[in-house]
Amino acid sequence: MAWAHEICAGDNEERALVIGSMNEMAYVFQAWLPLIIWLQVDAPQYRKGFIGTTILSVILIITTFVIRSLQHKEDAEKERQTYEAEETDEIEDGFTDSPGLTPVDTKPSKV
Numbered sequence: 001m002a003w004a005h006e007i008c009a010g011d012n013e014e015r016a017l018v019i020g021s022m023n024e025m026a027y028v029f030q031a032w033l034p035l036i037i038w039l040q041v042d043a044p045q046y047r048k049g050f051i052g053t054t055i056l057s058v059i060l061i062i063t064t065f066v067i068r069s070l071q072h073k074e075d076a077e078k079e080r081q082t083y084e085a086e087e088t089d090e091i092e093d094g095f096t097d098s099p100g101l102t103p104v105d106t107k108p109s110k111v
Contacts, residue, residue: 007071 001022008015037052 003067003071007067007074 001019004018004022005015008018033052036048038046038049042048
């Protein structure tokens with residue numbers, strides 16, 4: 001859940017919706033899942049419980065890698081947009097990063 005705060009740091013409404021949804025899903029699963037897969041009559045093997053927990057753990061691990069991949073894509077896109085915006089601003093201002101170049105709109109001064 002700590003990742004959600006970092007990923008949604010730029011948008012408070014998105015962060016509230018994501019955190020609220022994550023909490024709700026946790027409460028929903030915690031309310032009914034133990035009643036089904038951790039039955040006392042299955043003790044001490046708890047076959048359904050161990051299988052269910054293993055499946056959910058694998059799903060969570062896969063979800064973590066998917067979220068990580070999507071976050072890297074989003075960060076790369078933001079970085080690209082920032083770079084393009086900086087390039088556009090420099091062109092509009094008449095400056096470039098190359099040394100020795102003067103603004104496009106000015107004429108050389110006569111000395």
